[in-house]
Amino acid sequence: MENYNLDHDIPVMYVTASSFPEGISEAHVQLHSRVLFSGERHFFGISRPEGGLHNIVYKAAAEQLNENEAQEYGLESMVIPKGMYRSNYISDYAKDPQQIGQAFEQLLDNLSVLDPNGYCIEMYIGKNDVRCMIRLNAKNGELKM
Incomplete structure (x- = not known):
């Protein structure tokens, strides 16, 4: 786990x-049918x-270029x-997609340091x-740790 400055x-x-979680894959399929992969966008x-x-809302998203x-x-x-941001970097996540859920469990272990209005972001x-x-x-520009 590390801090990451966006x-x-x-x-x-x-x-x-x-x-959630059943509709995640379909949401990404719908997004990619409209917005094609590009090296210019995340x-x-x-x-x-x-x-x-227990009511998690999930959004498959693409960076807007304009x-x-x-x-x-x-x-x-x-x-x-x-x-x-508090973050975990996962290399080659497709080998074990469960790593994503495990990473968020780790990141959520201390709620007091997290933005209460924030999102879990992949x-x-x-x-x-x-x-x-x-x-x-x-x-005031300083992190609560």
């Missing part, structure tokens, strides 16, 4: 999964409880905020790696 906001467009998985701890792109693709949009790097991360609380 030095800029990332506007994304997304498809919301019909359920892809994400974004999730958090909404409407209760501000009108979400509208052009007919997708909803949001911004992944810059800041310091930032896909290339076709094989993923950085799992959750934004840390910040107070």
Whole structure:
């Protein structure tokens, strides 16, 4: 586990999964049928409880390369905020996709240091790696640890 500084906001467009975790794969398929892979953009998985701890909402997302792109693709949009994140980097996650869930279990072990309005974010790097991360609380520019 390490801290990771996301030095800029990332506007994304997304498809919301019909359920969690069962609908994750289909949400990514829907997203990629509209937004093709490109070396210019990152892809994400974004999730958090909404409407209760056991009601996880998952969004398959792609970085917007221009501000009108979400509208052009007919997708909803949001911004992944810059800041310091607690993170785990997983190489070749496809060999054992369960590593992603395990990484988030580790990252969630100390809720007091995490942004209570933050998301669990999977930032896909290339076709094989993923950085799992959750934004840390910040107070006057300093991290609460």
